[in-house]
Amino acid sequence: MTAPKNPPRxxxxxxxxxxALAELRENLAVWLEHTPDADLDGVALTLATGRERFACRDAVVGTSPVELALLLREKKAAEPTPARAPGDGPLLLLDGTPLTGAPVDLPEVAEALRLAAEYGDTDAARTVAVQYGLAQWLRTRLVTPRAVHGTGVGAVAAAAVRAEHSLADALRTAAGPPETTETESGPFAVDADAPAGTDAVxxxxxxxxxxxxxxxxDPADPHSPATLLARLWCLGYDVDTTxxxxxxxxxxxxHPFRRRGPGGPAAVGAGPYRPLTPYEQRWLFYDLVRHGSSGDHNAAVAGVRAGEPPAPEVLREAFAELQRRHPALRTVFGEPGGRWQARxxxxxxxxxxxxVDDPDGGPEELRQAVLKAARQPMRLRDEPLVRCxxxxxxxxxxxxxxxYEPLTTTADPRQLLDELTALLGAVTRPPQAQPA
Structure with missing residues (x-):
């Protein structure tokens, strides 16, 4: 499928x-009306990069400045969106319905279809290739799924997306006899725990x-990728909307600037604030301007242990105790009265x-997985700056x-990890028998 001449942004x-969001929408609508020849790719890039991301969100999808201006004026005020923690991504459900028609023009889809042609260009193989390509495209747009499931032939693609099998093996299976992809005992059995599809959130x-x-x-709708990313953005996911x-x-x-009076924005029981140190100012202001870059400044360490992992409640108790012992781990940055401070x-x-547990993961795979999750960007406003x-x-x-890097002047991550591991042993250790 050829790319549309005027693709959605x-x-x-x-x-x-x-x-403030309503005012920002109106200001942008006026700007678009007075700039009919605006480079919409540049507008989308400017909005997605170089600006701090706040909790009240909105997004519009259109193909021209006039259309986007009208959509911005139709929108209503949005309520703040809950923070999305790393690993709290959406579930991906790959539908087993065979593909009909030409798919959307995306590089990942085109590459998967090229490979599918080598293994038999059947409807099932094309469906697997398109669904695999769409899932990979979502990942390049920073949509990290919590889990991936599939139904019917979609289970074949889901197994490849989960890296349980290669895409080539999945395409061979899909291009084979129909019973190959339908047997419950085969390597690509339909997921038993695949969630039911719903339009509700x-x-x-x-x-x-x-x-x-x-x-x-929808692989046949060229507007569907943009519409989905806009929806995920509004739900609190920091996806790449470019x-x-x-x-x-x-x-x-x-952004509309509104100076707030002292005492107004601080939460009840927030406690006293202190000025940021020059070191804290340097890192914080850099990451506020280049949103998403805080992940590059998370000083992360990891360790691997043999045996069964600690129970969730045991880990929560040990991690809470580590934070109680080290005030630096309870430090958050806020903006009372319009100035960034720490408390x-x-x-x-x-x-x-x-x-999610990895039933086949070796020590190095497990270590890399937790390091990747720990290095995800942090929400820098009134949120913890430590992650386990x-x-x-x-x-x-x-x-x-x-x-977070600014806190490492008084908190060494390696020593803290060793202490946390020792606390896990103390929590899980059975009580000592009292002498008679």
Missing amino acids: VLALSARDPG PAVPVVRIGASGPLGL LGRPGRRVRLPG ILPDAAARPVLL CLRGGPAHWALALAV
Whole structure:
């Protein structure tokens, strides 16, 4: 399928509160009306990069400045979106419905289809190739799924997406006799725990690849990829809404600035703030401007242990105790009165991230997985600046600890990880028998 002459773009917005978001939408709509020849790829790039991301979000999808301006004025104020922690991505459900018609023009889809032609260009093989390509395209747009399931022939593609088999093996299976992909005892059996598709937004959103709807990715609809990314952005996911299209930054209306009075924005019981040190200012302001770069500045370490992983409640207790012992791990950055400052929370706020167990993961695979999760970007406003990630395997388990770089002047991540590991042993150790 050839690319449309005027492809859709996603304009993703965010602000501190619904009022500021409404003002930002109006300002951008006016700018688009007065700039009918605007480079929409540059507008999308400017909105997606170089600006701090806030909790109140909105996004519009259109093909021209006039259309986008109208959509911006139709939108209503949005309520703040809950933070999405690393590993809390949506579920991907690959529909087993055979592909009909030409698929959307995406590089990952085209490459998978090229490979499918080598193994027999059947409807089933093409369906597997397209669904695999769409799932990989989502990952390049920073959509990291919590889990991937499939139904029917979609289970073949899902197994390849999960890296349980290669795409070539999946295409061979799909191109073979029909019973190869339908047997429950075969390597590509239909997922027994695949969630039912729904257009509603559950606690964990389900993205259906091969279907239309707000959380569907229809391979025959060229607008569907943009619409899905816009929806995920509004749900709190920091996805790449540029769609991978090149552009140059343009000068757009800035965020509405509203100086807040002292005491207004601070949460009840927030405690006293202190000025940021020059070292903290340097890293924080850099990551606020280059949003998403905080992941590059998470000082992360990991260790692997043999045996069964600790129980979730044991890890929560040990991680909370580590935070109680080290005030630096309870430090958060906020913006009371319009100025960034730091404060120490009275209680432990960070919770461990429990990754899905890998039944085939070796020690190095487990270590790399927890390090990758620990290095995900942090939400820098009034959120914990420390992260703990655990993943279990068949014979080992891996634990990672990440601390935001500005806090490492008083908190050494390696020493903290050793202390956390020792605390896990203390929590799990059975009580000593009292002498008679």
